[in-house]
Each structure stands twice: as structure tokens, then as C-alpha cells.
Amino acid sequence: MYQTTTIKDKYKLMLKMIVPILVTQVAMYLISFFDILMSSRYGTADLAGVSIGSSIWMPIYIGLSGILLAITPIVSQLVGAKKELDAKKAVQQGIYVAILLAVLIFSVLLVGIDWILGNMNLETSVHNIAKSYIYAMCAGILPLFLFCVLRCFIDALGQTRVTMMITLLTTPINIMLNYIFIFGKFGAPELGGIGAGVATAITYWLIFFITVWIIAKHVPFERFRIFHDWPKLEWLRWKEILIIGVPIGISLFAETSIFSAVTMMMSSFSTEIIAAHQIALNFTSLLYMVPLSISMGVTILVGFEIGAGRMQDARIYSYLCVATAILFSFISACILFLLREPVANMYTTDREVIEYAVQFLVFAAIFQLSDAIQAPVQGALRGYKDVMITFIMAIISYWVIGLPVGYTLATHTDFGPFGYWIGLVAGLTTGAITLLIRLLLVQKRFTSTSKVKIAN
Incomplete structure (x- = not known):
């Protein structure tokens, strides 16, 4: 990470930061993508079962x-302020938090998955596949959460290409393990x-061990000595992580769980509709990796500039990232709309599933713009450590507006299952507008505070 003085230099640094994150996110997402794609080639029941299992697993x-994403703005601001020892301590406490969260989610899923699936109107074969898929994924929870902390540390130092190389090595292995x-x-x-x-759990362990080796042995990470001199639990650092991380986690849960809730509510429709819905959602989620990567990149950039006291630079990075995401969304929406049938054919040969998937993909193309705005805006707000209002907005947008609108249209109109997607569009659009307003207000407050400090 370094200071930039011109728009051109800022854009170069932004791309240098974001492109590796994008490759990393796509590589990570391809694990889930190929879980569903390759399961669909085995059978429709397996596709539906993995889809349901994934819909439960992903939002949780x-x-x-x-919550662990709090490490990124904390470390980036500390590094920007040249407080490396504090950055090390923050990462170590983050590792403790990751272990606690892993134990928690493992226990809940192990005990509660039968109850969750039992309340859904699923065919017996789909129920059993979803349950066993979740059990297998539980074996990879601990390394996955620990990797999240270590990745946040690596990315906060601006070394996003390192995590890119790690995931590029492991993704082909996951595909091979899936095949096996x-x-x-x-x-x-x-x-x-x-x-x-099973294949994904093994892959998560592999990612974790590779990351530990790189941080312990390679420049510039080894100078932090992350795995040496382990401290006791420090409540003040836990408090900072949780105060920032819990609202981030709830915001992400609110956003992702609405998609999972829609998938589960669609269990009242046929297996073919469930499969078609998941195809559209799966491919759309792949496209979402671009605005999501921009979001993660702008958190690092804004956090670094805030830590260094350069408020105007932080503002410029925010605008550059949002503009880039909007441009991509327009292109991806056009591609998705024009190529929706080839996309559906890539997943399955079942004609009924393909016909439904093509229609779902039309709605998926529509909400590309909303996704492109709300993701980088959320990322910029995290860089400012402004997360509480964001999570409240997310709850209202997705659960007070999006899901009720979708349910009403799906059950009381002729839209049927497509009504849920209209509700998703409504929720995402509301979220994008309110978050953008919040970003403008936060930037104004930080700029005013900075001027007061300079005057004094």
C-alpha cells in the first residue's frame, strides 16, 4: 500500500488491488459453483439437494x-498509521474469535439440520442429500474461518495477489476431488x-495450511510474526472486532439469507422449479463476484487512507469503485439477458428446468445494477468503520421490503415463483439507494472532522 496523488495513479492502485481479489473470489466461488454444477450432472435430486444444502450453509x-471481515479495516487503518504491533495483536485476537465462531456454527448445524430440513416440504431423497452435504461441509468449518482471518490480514497489507495465487492452486484440486x-x-x-x-471440506483444509506456510515464511508477512508470542484473550480487541464485525456479519446474513429464504420457500413448487431457480441464482452469484471484489478492495483503500488522515483520497477511491461497478453491471446485464439460454443449457439437459431457468435469468439481469451500487458502497462504509446503520438498512431493505413483496406476488398473483425474484429486485434497489445516501453523509462528517483537527 502506498499514497497516490493523481486520479490515474489511484485507478491503477485500485485495479492492482481489486483484480487479484476478483480472481480470488471467483476461485473461491467456483468451489460452490462446481459443487452445484457437477451435482446437476449426477442427477436432478442431487442438484436440488446440494442447492438446498448450499442455501442453508451459505448465509450462516x-x-x-x-464478523471476521472486521479484521480488514482494523488492520488497514493500523498499517496506515504505522502501528504494526497493534496490527499483529488484532489478527491474533481475530484467530481466537474465528475458533469460537467455528465451534458455534459446527454445533448448531450438527444438532439443528434435521429440524431445519424437516420443516421444508422436500422429497425424501432431496432431504437426505441436503443433510449429508451439510454434515460433510461441517468438517471444513474450522480451517475456512481461520483462513478468513488470515486472508483479511494479507489483503489489508495490500498483498491481494498472494491470496489469488493460493486459491488458484486449490480450485483445480477441488474440481478433481468433486469428480472423484x-x-x-x-x-x-x-x-x-x-x-x-466431502471434496470442499478437504479443499478448505488445504487452503488453510498453504496460507499458514506463506504467512510464516514469506515477505512481508513474516516480520509480523503472527504465529509467535500468542497473547491472552484481550476483551478490548474482541470488543472492537465484534462492534465492527457483528453489524457486517448481520448485513451479509440479511442479504444472503433472503436468497436462501426464497429458495426454501420455493420448496412448495416442483423439484424442476427449485433446480431452475438455483441455476439462475448460482450463475448470478458468479457475476456478483465483481462488485463484491470491488467492495472488498475499497474497504482496504479507504481504510488505509483514513488511517493516514487523507479524507479526500478516501472519498475519491469510493467514487472510483462505485463507478467501475456500475459500468460492469451494465455489461453483465446485457450478457446475461442475451445468453440466458446457453447459460441454462450449461447446467442441465432437462428441458423443463431449462425453460424455467431462462425466465429466472431475465430477472437476474435486472437487479445487476442494484447489486453493483450497494456492494462497493457497503465496502466503502466498512473502510470508514461505519457499519451499524448499514446493517439496519440491510434488514429493512431485504426482510421488511424484499421478502414480503416477493411472497405477496408469488402467492397472491399469477407471477408464481417469479414473484420472489421481483421482490428481490425491490429489496436490492431499496438497499442501494439508502446505502448511497448513508455514504455521502459519512463522507461529509469525516471531512468536517478532519477540517476541525487541522484548524486546531
């Missing part, structure tokens, strides 16, 4: 791991969709 994981355990190759048991969970 994202919500709790989102789903289809029973090379003497392994033929597990169908359940094998996707």
Missing part, C-alpha cells in the same frame, strides 16, 4: 465469517451430491 457461513467423490472414481465411493461436500 457468510453471516458469521462476515461425486462419481466414485479412482476407487473412491460414489457419493453423488454428498461427495461435493
Whole structure:
């Protein structure tokens, strides 16, 4: 990380930061993407089971791991202020928090998954596949959460290409393990969709061990000595992590869980509709990796500039990131709309599933713009450590507006399952508008505070 003076230099640094994050996010997402894609090739029941399992797993994981994202703005601001020892201590306490969260989610899923699935109107085969998939994924919770903390540390130092290289190494391995355990190759048991969970858990452990080795042995990470001189639990550092991280986690949970809630509410429709919905959601989530990566990059950039006391630079980075995301969203929406049938054909050969998926993808194209605005704006707000109002806005946008609108349209109009997607569009649009207003207010407050300090 370094100071920039011109718009051109800022854009270069932004791209230098964001492109590796994008590659990392896509590589990480491809793990879930290929879980669903390869399960769909094994059978429709396996596709539906993995889809349901993934819909339960993802919001819980994202919500709790989102708490750990607090490490990024904390460390980036400390590094910007040249307080490296404090940055090390923050990461170590983050590791303690990650272990606690991993134990918590492991216990809840192990005990509660039968109850959750039992309240859904699922075919027996789909129920069993979803349950076993979740059980398999539980074996990878601890390394995944620990990796989240270590990745936040690496990224906060501006070394986003390192995490890119780690995930580029492990993603092909995950695909190969999927092939082995789903289809029973090379003497392994033929597990169908359940094998996707087994393969992913093994991959998470691999990612974790590689990351530990790099941080312990390579420049510039080794000078922090993260794995030496372990401190006792420090409540004040836990408090900072939780005060910033819990609202981030709740915001992410509110956003991702609405998609999972829609998937589960669609369990009243046919297996073909569930599968088609998941196809559209799965591919749209892949496109979302771009605004999400911009969001993660702007958190680092804004946090670094705030730590160094350069408020105007932080503001410029915010605007550059939002503008870049909007441009991409326009392009991706056009591609998604024009190529929706080839996309559906990539997942399945079932004609009924394809017909439904093509229609779902139309709505997916529509909310690309809202996604492109709200993601980088949230990232910028995290860089300012402004998270409380953001999570309140997320709850209102998604759960007070989005889901009720979708449910009403799906159950009381002729839109049927497509009504849920209209509700998603309404929620995302509301979130984008309110978050943008919040960012402008926060920037104005920080600029005013900075001027007062200079005057004094």
C-alpha cells in the first residue's frame, strides 16, 4: 500500500488491488459453483439437494465469517498509521474469535439440520442429500474461518495477489476431488451430491495450511510474526472486532439469507422449479463476484487512507469503485439477458428446468445494477468503520421490503415463483439507494472532522 496523488495513479492502485481479489473470489466461488454444477450432472435430486444444502450453509457461513471481515479495516487503518504491533495483536485476537465462531456454527448445524430440513416440504431423497452435504461441509468449518482471518490480514497489507495465487492452486484440486467423490472414481465411493461436500471440506483444509506456510515464511508477512508470542484473550480487541464485525456479519446474513429464504420457500413448487431457480441464482452469484471484489478492495483503500488522515483520497477511491461497478453491471446485464439460454443449457439437459431457468435469468439481469451500487458502497462504509446503520438498512431493505413483496406476488398473483425474484429486485434497489445516501453523509462528517483537527 502506498499514497497516490493523481486520479490515474489511484485507478491503477485500485485495479492492482481489486483484480487479484476478483480472481480470488471467483476461485473461491467456483468451489460452490462446481459443487452445484457437477451435482446437476449426477442427477436432478442431487442438484436440488446440494442447492438446498448450499442455501442453508451459505448465509450462516457468510453471516458469521462476515464478523471476521472486521479484521480488514482494523488492520488497514493500523498499517496506515504505522502501528504494526497493534496490527499483529488484532489478527491474533481475530484467530481466537474465528475458533469460537467455528465451534458455534459446527454445533448448531450438527444438532439443528434435521429440524431445519424437516420443516421444508422436500422429497425424501432431496432431504437426505441436503443433510449429508451439510454434515460433510461441517468438517471444513474450522480451517475456512481461520483462513478468513488470515486472508483479511494479507489483503489489508495490500498483498491481494498472494491470496489469488493460493486459491488458484486449490480450485483445480477441488474440481478433481468433486469428480472423484461425486462419481466414485479412482476407487473412491460414489457419493453423488454428498461427495461435493466431502471434496470442499478437504479443499478448505488445504487452503488453510498453504496460507499458514506463506504467512510464516514469506515477505512481508513474516516480520509480523503472527504465529509467535500468542497473547491472552484481550476483551478490548474482541470488543472492537465484534462492534465492527457483528453489524457486517448481520448485513451479509440479511442479504444472503433472503436468497436462501426464497429458495426454501420455493420448496412448495416442483423439484424442476427449485433446480431452475438455483441455476439462475448460482450463475448470478458468479457475476456478483465483481462488485463484491470491488467492495472488498475499497474497504482496504479507504481504510488505509483514513488511517493516514487523507479524507479526500478516501472519498475519491469510493467514487472510483462505485463507478467501475456500475459500468460492469451494465455489461453483465446485457450478457446475461442475451445468453440466458446457453447459460441454462450449461447446467442441465432437462428441458423443463431449462425453460424455467431462462425466465429466472431475465430477472437476474435486472437487479445487476442494484447489486453493483450497494456492494462497493457497503465496502466503502466498512473502510470508514461505519457499519451499524448499514446493517439496519440491510434488514429493512431485504426482510421488511424484499421478502414480503416477493411472497405477496408469488402467492397472491399469477407471477408464481417469479414473484420472489421481483421482490428481490425491490429489496436490492431499496438497499442501494439508502446505502448511497448513508455514504455521502459519512463522507461529509469525516471531512468536517478532519477540517476541525487541522484548524486546531
